[in-house]
Amino acid sequence: MNQKDFDISVRNILEGAEVPVSGKVWKGVAAAIAPRTFTIPFWAYALSGVAAAAAIALGVFLFRPANTENIYQGAIALAPAEVRTELMDAKIVTPIRKQIAQSSMADATASVEEQETVEQQEAPSPVVASVKASTQRATVSEDNAAFNLLAFQDAVSHKPRFGISASANIQSNSRGSFSRPGTFAPRRMAPDPDEPGIYNEYPEVAFGLPFAVGVSAAYGISDRISFGIGLRYTRLTRTFVGDYYDSVDGVGLFPYLQTDIDNYQHWLGIPVNMYVDVLSSKFWHFHTFVGGTAEFLLDNDFLVHASPKDIHYHQNEGFTSPQFSLGAGVGIEFMVFDNVGLYFDPSLRYYFGTQKQPRSIRTVQPFRMDIEAGFRMYFGR
């Protein structure tokens, strides 16, 4: 028997050979090919709820009318009938408001003493005196708050109407697993079997810190409200283990190697925001903002670590739809010069339609914490 006959005999014996398979293999396969579902973690719901509640509470507190008459009227309503007329004639509120509106905060303290003097001179009955005292304390306190608000509004009224800003932006990142065994397919990568590409991704992945830089312009339509629009470049990175395949025409899939693969995504976004100043002084502004961003994929670049030379691989086809996101947050700006402010804008942002986008930290965790910091220069005082 020669070698060729030996080979043919071996092949004939092995042809059709079957070996039983244990049940755990199917379980592993089924788990790996099951559709993935992502859920927003509880902490994200809790955090967004707390943020929304805080924003509403802040808004209610800061934007309510400074109506001290209400307190006085409330005291009158609660007072006994025999002192009601006397209280109504006391006219406590109006003088205080007049003084506060015309003087500084220190003067406001003095006005309280003045009113106490006036009260002593009028010598009302004990019940009336008690109601007056409590009403007056509340009124002075409220009017001080009203004074503060007037002072802030005074600063806001001098706020520049137009500003441009340069900013840097980072988002939270993570490192972990998709919590499923086996591999999963990349999105829209190398759909043609004759096309080289990454055909499998393994669950363990490390996401780099998302980083963005941008410029924007804001125009104020009122003392408190302004709108901004800008351009923002964002870089997303991740490292994962994947199978890079190559092929020869007409033959089909060939594994080339299983290795570490770096993915760099470059995005250009157009953020549009509405800002509402809620507190201001000469040196700082506290604001809230809400807005949306449309981002477009510039490049989806893969670096396949191989020997002797790394392979660069781009996959941009099929990712034409923009990535939309909505965000809301609060921010503070410190005026380092008369017309230059340094601002910090933390926010929560949600990315929509991520299933149509290349895999990134946004597709895994679409609810993101975002911190923007930058300088803003104002014009048109």
Next chain:
Amino acid sequence: MKRFGIKLHLNTWTRAENPPGGASSLERLVPACRDGDRKAQKRLFDAMSPKMMAVCLRYMGNREDAEDVLQEGFVTVFTKLDSYTGSGSFEGWARKIFVNTALMHLRKTDALGMSDDIEEARTLFAEEATPIQSIGYKELMKMIAALPPDARTVFNLYVVEGYSHKDIADQLGCTEATSRSKLQRARVRLQEMIRQVK
């Protein structure tokens, strides 16, 4: 872009790919599997897994590694079904994936130490082959599993899959002479084992 890979000679497996009622019934399951029908996927798995397990076992040499390769191969098959155009047999298409997955695992574990030992190969080449007709496939698979991983891989690729030495050299990153040497070493050792059984 630089191209890698080699061509397969699939005609070697023509008979195995078309058993009566086999390949055609597999191909009928493909559209449903593509749509994510779990029952169809399970049926396809049940129909193919024993045969593919034999393939994986021949390359890996032990059941545990073979099942790992089998699982990963099936995941690739199911996730890459869109790549199957229907121009060839489905089993042939899937088989390539399992073979390639096994090779990838062997590469990853550095089991393929491909050193050149051409002189030894020349010496071994002169020996006469031993008849093996009376050997069953289970015994033969055990013998193949007992071969060193590098020789076993070359033997499987050349004798069973039908690769040429050039293809094997490209795939395994060795010279054609090394491939021939490993093949001959595998043949000789197999024949020794067969003689001992007889």
